[in-house]
Amino acid sequence: MKILVGVKRVVDYAVKIRVKPDRSGVVTEGVQHSMNPFDEIALEEAVKLKEKKLATEVVAFSLGGPKSAEVLRTALAKGADKAVHVQVTDAEAGKLESFHVAKALQKIVEQEKFDAVFLGKQAIDDDSSQTAPILAGLLEWPQALYASKVEDAGAGHMKVTREIDGGLDTIKVKVPFVLSADLRLNEPRYATLPNIMKAKKKPLKNIPIKDLNVDITPQTETLEVTEPPVRQAGGFVDDVSALVAKLKEKGFVKA
Amino acid sequence: MLSARTVLSRAGLISNASRLNSTLVVAEHDETKLAPITLNAITAASKLGNEVSVLVTGANATKVAEQVAKVNGVKRVLVAQDEKLKNNLPERVAPVILASQKQFNFTAITAGSSAFGRGVIPRVAAKLDVSSISDVTEVHSADSFTRTLYAGNAVKKVKSTAPIKLLTFRGTSFEPAKEGGSGAVENAPSADIKTDLSEFLGQELSKSERPDLATAKVVVSGGRGLKSGDNFKLIYDLADKLGAGVGASRAAVDAGYVPNDMQVGQTGKIVAPELYIAIGISGAIQHLAGMKDSKVIVAINKDPDAPIFQVADIGLKADLFKAVPELTAALP
16 A cells, blocks of 8 residues: 655644734744644554555655745655655745645646545644545545544455544545544654654655646635634632632523 | 436426525434534525525435424425435535535535534535635625634635635534424435445444533533543533533543543534633643633633633632532532
């Protein structure tokens, strides 16, 4: 099984983001970026399947501006064999929709004949949670979203346990398939220094987006990005009886 | 197998297509009753300014369709009842939506932003070659919407130029549609449902007598401060006094105190109850994303600098092991 893993460079999850004063977006210049946490999990799962000899090759994919190469190097250091950087300018990257990313992934899958695509369940910047089902739709492959466990089911099938609203469900999908990783699928490894050094020698292919013939014309125009309404802290109460009195006052507890 | 009704509606395809300006809502259900989020989605869909049709797919779709037809604002209910559609796998539901789209030319195709809706709507968008928009929190017009980014720390207003709008709606941002409609029920057009791609093997749902977390009026949540799964009994006892749903922070889930589906936050459930009581939860950005639209927030934490206090309407700096039993005892 040849696995393609999509990784996205996003503002680090611990950063408190700021909205630009002109309301055009979020400040990303000079802000700590890293690999989207869910993508780290997707990558870890692919690497684990390779270690279990269920996968033969793991290729990391990123669509984005020049700095996306950094997350691809990280992916190589964490165990990917090769990397593909589909390049756009930073200006274009800011306008990409899940739909465009899925189309670029589709082209790579078709060119290099992958058996599975592993993605994170959502990117923590746009919180869209769409690329995996769009890609599965484009390829007409089955989709295993919000995966928390992946097992070989034999005869060209995989068994995937998924996190759904009321608990868990288990599905069997036919290979080739698209998977999206949930938080609890695994604990991603750290890249060790020797592996970071080795990763520098691993192949990283650059493909300008125009070479893939993917139309990245936006279908969604941003009108404005604003700060959410700020909540005012209401202050402290001294003890439990004061808390109960407040709850009574607000009508949550019968007086 | 074409029913007379199907033939008729097919013959009328052209006039239908030009006359109807209709939004489709894909219903979610458990084969016996409609999922509450579909009622929120119907309210959101009616804000698009079009007639609302609802598609019900499944092995017992007819029964659920009767419930849907009574919902206020629903003009038409399309039913696809088929054993192959049991458990509504996205690979099987998508062709039914596409066949319906071919016949009725909807201007928008929508669903609630649940695991089901987020799985099926983008898959359909791919086949229609349009860009979908997820987790919409506000509908301004037929083509402009608001959604949140960065764990709710930025709010984005967008205009969609896609020829068909493919949307999922955040349940907590829209009131549930009420009863009082009388929609016409008819069969959905038949679709070629392939069954070899995926198969449903089973599910393990967390059983609880308490109100559903996503729709509960009061939610009591516990975090790492509870220290063990056994101590979560303090949370359950308080919740039972208040008739509340029970939630948890990611830390509590990761530590194994409670199951995953109780997680409130960016990557778990988004709730907006009348009252949210956060106990032993520090209030990381990712947790706040899931609860900061609650009407009243109460925080009980022994660390006065915990970020949760910056959003709490009522804060109590106290040891939860002492304060929570006291609170439970003080309630009627």
